Amino acid sequence: MQTYYLEYSDDEVTGTAHKFYEATVDGAALTLRYGRIGTPGASSTQHCPSPEAATSLALKKVNEKKRKGYAEAVPGVRQKRTMTRRLVESRPATTKKMAPxxxxxxxxxxxxxxxxxxxxxxxxxxxxxxxxxxxxxxxxxxxxxxxxxxxxxxxxxxxxxxxxxxxxxxxxxxxxxxxxxINPHIDIYWLDIANGLLAVADAGGQLTTVNYEDEEQWAVKTGGNCAWMVRCDAVGRVYYGDSQGVRCYYGWEQETLVWYQPxxxxxxxxxxxxxxxxxxxxxxxxxxxxxxxxxxxxxxxxxxxxxxxxxxxxxxxxxxxxxxxxxxxxxxxxxxxxxxxxxxxxxxxxxxxxxxxxxxxxxxxxxxxxxxxxxxxxxxxxxxxxxxxAPQERVATVPSHVLESAPAALAGVQLRCVRVGSQLRVRVASAGYQDWYVQFPKNLRQEGQRYLVEQVEPAAHGHFYRILGNIYMLPT
CATH class of the missing domain: 2.120.10.30 (TolB, C-terminal domain)
Known part of the structure; x- marks a missing residue:
């Protein structure tokens, strides 16, 4: 049995994507396993005509991933992100009157x-x-x-x-x-989104904002901790609360502290x-x-x-x-x-x-x-x-990386994935739109791939489009 293991990091310091890809050849069977580091991931197995064919296909898959930035690694070296689940100490009510x-x-x-x-x-x-x-x-x-x-x-x-x-x-x-x-170094407590701008409050008292391309805009350490409050408004104010008090910041691209109340x-x-x-x-x-x-x-x-x-x-x-x-x-x-x-x-x-x-x-x-x-x-x-x-029987975990092919004659807006420098970006390919990028799932981006979406809308702030509705794959 031969196993090939790769990992991918979008950016070692501020990156938001840390994934693995594993190809295992066992005789004529090839098993592919992939997902976020620290999770079991999803897997699929296919049977090839011969062990040689399985090895050849595995190497082809591995080399494709390497061209996209994956590198050989040792499983378990990169650890799963820290996660803090809110512990709620709830006691029985002292009042006898019940809410209708x-x-x-x-x-x-x-x-x-x-x-x-x-x-x-x-x-x-x-x-x-x-x-x-x-x-x-x-x-x-x-x-x-x-x-x-x-x-x-x-x-x-x-x-x-x-x-x-x-x-x-x-x-x-x-x-x-x-x-x-979100960056694995951030122990998330709460988050909010306005006009595609994501704000994250964390365990260590840090507020981080992320733009529509899943790129960190700015981060500020407040000195408090246990930040259970973050709320964004439509004009760029971010309200943040932790163990020290409430702060208001302003700015889409860099932070400005507007006020602080202990x-x-x-x-x-x-x-x-x-x-x-x-x-x-x-x-x-x-x-x-x-x-x-x-x-x-x-x-x-x-x-x-x-x-x-x-x-x-x-x-x-x-x-x-x-x-x-x-x-x-x-x-x-x-x-x-x-x-x-x-x-x-x-x-x-x-x-x-x-x-x-x-x-x-x-x-x-x-x-x-x-x-x-x-x-x-x-x-x-x-x-x-x-x-x-709730039903006791669980439904299957959502495979967010899988796309359906577009149904015949389905109307919509066509998109195309293109390489810009070292990054994969998505633009509208249909006529009549600005040459803006589209907010699009990174785990669905493949260079040269065309997509069909039901609708795109210009963001209220910033020159980019946002997708409304379903995403389908088109023939390249």
Missing amino acids: TRWRFNTGSPAFGIFVDAHGCWMGNQDGRVYRLSHEGELELEFQLSEGVKCIVSDGAWLYVGCDDGNVYDLSGKTPRLAYE TKPVLFGWLDGAHVYAATAHHQVLKFDQAGQLVRTYQADAAVFSCATSPDGRFVFAGDSYSTVYCFAEDGQRLWKLATGCGSACSMQYVEERLYLVTSNGAFACLDVSPAALAEAEQGLTAPVTATK
């Missing part, structure tokens, strides 16, 4: 990722499972990703899910596509229009304006794990470490405090008189926070909860 709950979907694994819009309700848990439910709690879609989900974030028409292993997937098509691969350790952040909210370990949600002035303090009774607001800012919601949710008026008055019945809310979102939670128990819950339902809850009256469980 329309439905609850139990997954069995702590969850931090949530996003809700008119099309459905998304959640992701630490088992790497991503679910889309209807607004009535019915399971519509499920994906299995390589590692636990940190968060799910929206950027206009795009939806992204960030994972512990540094992979950030675009969910705008029918299958997740790898959009960013606080107790920040556990979560929320951005809503002209204000940013920081949930703290000191039982408070702090509201700051864009100039960094403290506008309001919302007082809870325990460490606040998550917060959210109504779109107009009239209501501020918070979830604490005692499996309890709060609602405050804009002026700081506490309106109610109710038990979740399913653990502490690790993340939340308010949409049209419903408060959606993902919890330390692995539940995805939809609370009815309409005035009528809350009035009954205050009297101890709650309707029965529609409770369901």
Whole structure:
């Protein structure tokens, strides 16, 4: 048996791609295994007419990879990235009154990722499972990703899910596509995306921004640690929170510190229009304006794990470490405090008189926070909860490196992968577009390859295009 092992690093210092490729010849069988270093990767086996044919094919595959920058290496020398999973110490609620709950979907694994819009309700848990439910709690879609989900974030028409292993997937098509691969030296705590600019907060108190080509723009070390908050706005402000407090930076290409407010350790952040909210370990949600002035303090009774607001800012919601949710008026008055019945809310979102939670128990819950339902809850009256469980059988891990061939007569925009210096870039090949690069998954780039996508849109900031919808392969 003969094994050939290669590794690839995009940039030894700031690179975002660290991969391996292994070809094993066993008689007439050739097994190819590939993926991110530190993971089992994906594998496939094909049977050749003879051992000599298998060896010849293996060498052909290996040499193709070498031409793309892979080099011979020793397995295990480069270690898997450091990953810190958030440990949530959740206690039972002390209040007896229960929040009115329309439905609850139990997954069995702590969850931090949530996003809700008119099309459905998304959640992701630490088992790497991503679910889309209807607004009535019915399971519509499920994906299995390589590692636990940190968060799910929206950027206009795009939806992204960030994972512990540094992979950030675009969910705008029918299958997740790898959009960013974060530097393995960064121990990710939280991330956010605006206009294609990715901001990452990490365990060591560093804020890093990455552009649409998956290239690091700038990084700044704050002196704090445990940075659980990062939020980006549309004009280039990045709000960051860690053990020292809250900072606001500005700049797409280089950082400028706009303001800093010392606080107790920040556990979560929320951005809503002209204000940013920081949930703290000191039982408070702090509201700051864009100039960094403290506008309001919302007082809870325990460490606040998550917060959210109504779109107009009239209501501020918070979830604490005692499996309890709060609602405050804009002026700081506490309106109610109710038990979740399913653990502490690790993340939340308010949409049209419903408060959606993902919890330390692995539940995805939809609370009815309409005035009528809350009035009954205050009297101890709650309707029965529609409770369901996630399927026990796991779906296969998403193969984000595989592309389908374009269906016949499918309309769309054609792209082409070209080499620019030492880098592979993608441009629009169809007529009528600017000569800009396209934000395109690096693990799908092959020099000279043509692709068909459903739609491209110019980025709101910067001269590049972004893909909306599915990606297909065209004949070269």
